[in-house]
Amino acid sequence: MPVKRAEKTPMPVRDAHERAQDFREVNQGYTEVHAAFEAERCLRCQEPICVDGCPVQIPIPDFIHAVAIGDMAGAAKILRTANPLPAICGRVCPQESQCEAECSMTQHFDPVAIGHLERFVADWERTQPPPVEAKITRKEEIAVIGAGPSGLVCAGELARLGYPVTIYEALHAPGGVLRYGIPEFRLPKAILDWEIGLLKAMGVKIVCNVIIGRTLTLDDLLEKHGYAAVFIGTGAGLPQFLGIPGENLNGVMSANEFLTRINLMRAYEFPEADTPVRVGKRVAVIGAGNTAMDAVRTSLRMQADEAMIVYRRSEKEMGARLEEYHHAIEEGVKFNWLTNPLEILGNADGWVGGLKCQKMTLGERDASGRARPIPVPESEFVIPVDNVILAIGTTPNPLLTRTTAGLLTTKKGCLVADETTGLTSRARVFAGGDAVTGAATVILAAGAGKRAALAIKEALLN
Ligand code: FAD
Numbered sequence: 194m195p196v197k198r199a200e201k202t203p204m205p206v207r208d209a210h211e212r213a214q215d216f217r218e219v220n221q222g223y224t225e226v227h228a229a230f231e232a233e234r235c236l237r238c239q240e241p242i243c244v245d246g247c248p249v250q251i252p253i254p255d256f257i258h259a260v261a262i263g264d265m266a267g268a269a270k271i272l273r274t275a276n277p278l279p280a281i282c283g284r285v286c287p288q289e290s291q292c293e294a295e296c297s298m299t300q301h302f303d304p305v306a307i308g309h310l311e312r313f314v315a316d317w318e319r320t321q322p323p324p325v326e327a328k329i330t331r332k333e334e335i336a337v338i339g340a341g342p343s344g345l346v347c348a349g350e351l352a353r354l355g356y357p358v359t360i361y362e363a364l365h366a367p368g369g370v371l372r373y374g375i376p377e378f379r380l381p382k383a384i385l386d387w388e389i390g391l392l393k394a395m396g397v398k399i400v401c402n403v404i405i406g407r408t409l410t411l412d413d414l415l416e417k418h419g420y421a422a423v424f425i426g427t428g429a430g431l432p433q434f435l436g437i438p439g440e441n442l443n444g445v446m447s448a449n450e451f452l453t454r455i456n457l458m459r460a461y462e463f464p465e466a467d468t469p470v471r472v473g474k475r476v477a478v479i480g481a482g483n484t485a486m487d488a489v490r491t492s493l494r495m496q497a498d499e500a501m502i503v504y505r506r507s508e509k510e511m512g513a514r515l516e517e518y519h520h521a522i523e524e525g526v527k528f529n530w531l532t533n534p535l536e537i538l539g540n541a542d543g544w545v546g547g548l549k550c551q552k553m554t555l556g557e558r559d560a561s562g563r564a565r566p567i568p569v570p571e572s573e574f575v576i577p578v579d580n581v582i583l584a585i586g587t588t589p590n591p592l593l594t595r596t597t598a599g600l601l602t603t604k605k606g607c608l609v610a611d612e613t614t615g616l617t618s619r620a621r622v623f624a625g626g627d628a629v630t631g632a633a634t635v636i637l638a639a640g641a642g643k644r645a646a647l648a649i650k651e652a653l654l655n
Contacts, residue, residue, distance in 0.1 A: 341369020
């Protein structure tokens with residue numbers, strides 16, 4: 194067997210200083226030469242455990258082999274059969290804790306860059322005629338609530354199985370977090386639009402500006418509109434707050450609000466666009482997950498002089514994708530580890546003036562499985578800041594469950610649904626994605642949407 198190269202073929206990226214000034218995509222994607230070079234590193238293991246690390250079980254060695262022999266159409270077909278959102282997942286999946294964590298190469302070397310190769314193949318596919326067509330063969334109509342990855346994938350799978358599907362989306366554009374949360378510099382809207390265009394080409398209808406629970410109820414969909422089944426993919430979009438003094442000051446925002454204003458309402462173009470967002474010279478973002486990393490890097494692009502993460506645990510417990518963390522460091526983001534916010538301090542005008550914090554140390558693991566942060570006595574200090582952005586987690590919005598009888602939820606407000614089928618406590622009503630799991634990942638939401646589509650088909654056939 195030829196000797197394999199130890200290092201991953203690096204992803205070409207834009208210069209850190211230049212890219213931190215605009216919203217254009219940071220990663221530039223592999224060329225064909227990079228892709229062939231990287232695909233050669235795959236060991237094509239007899240028992241490919243990387244596949245077990247993928248929530249939608251992409252036959253990884255098969256698609257990588259197709260890349261290695263230059264069969265891009267074959268690679269794209271293998272990918273799309275398992276994952277209906279490859280161009281998106283190739284960009285945003287946390288591969289380092291999923292497929293790449295299981296790669297046999299990691300015993301001695303870097304894992305194969307599975308995510309970069311997935312993106313390469315999906316981007317190649319975008320240069321080809323659309324790989325789908327509408328084949329609606331069934332009579333029973335299905336409604337999907339929410340056009341995030343779980344709803345989009347569920348609708349796509351149902352359409353592939355021949356069912357007419359309509360997605361009802363509360364916002365004025367489909368995509369869920371892929372549109373209003375993840376910034377353009379990580380996931381260009383053109384990529385999302387292309388994937389959504391494919392769903393429409395398959396016959397999926399998307400109706401925006403309809404809030405189920407307000408405009409229509411879930412029971413209206415089943416009874417008045419006569420849908421045979423409903424899939425709920427409403428996500429977990431309700432931001433959590435810290436409950437510390439000063440959270441009502443001007444200049445404090447949830448990361449959801451901040452990113453939505455910028456992504457969906459083009460606040461970066463104010464006053465040409467209607468929605469403003471005021472970003473001061475110094476911005477503190479509380480939290481260290483993907484949302485926090487997106488908010489802090491967006492602050493730099495909104496011309497903050499200093500943008501920092503404040504996190505009560507250490508770098509080791511951080512939830513963000515490793516690539517985003519490295520990109521944030523390169524772009525000049527500062528990191529205050531083991532730092533717990535106690536109070537947001539105001540200035541004379543009622544705006545944020547500072548963030549009072551205390552230093553922390555780490556103790557035993559807590560219920561989350563991570564080391565518990567413990568306050569260090571007499572370690573309080575103030576960081577001067579103009580904005581505080583909270584990215585400490587989200588929960589499902591209770592609107593739908595409050596307006597639908599018999600829809601059971603957990604203590605945390607997540608929908609109770611069967612792990613395999615997504616069936617909720619109501620007959621003919623299925624659910625998946627963040628609405629069931631709480632804030633998680635794109636691929637887990639996509640996987641849940643796909644499984645529910647198959648379960649809906651089974652339920653309708655019986
Ligand atoms: P969502 O994407 O939240 O979509 C739900 C949709 O339902 C929304 O469009 C919403 O408007 C709509 N809706 C809600 N209520 C109603 C209603 N009553 N009626 C009609 N429509 C309704 N994951 C990764 O894997 N990698 C990443 O890099 C990553 N980065 C992230 C960055 C940010 C800023 C955030 C917030 C999350 C990130 N995630 C990431 C998590 C990932 O985006 C989510 O896990 C995923 O989008 C969940 O998909 P979903 O379909 O369940 O819900």
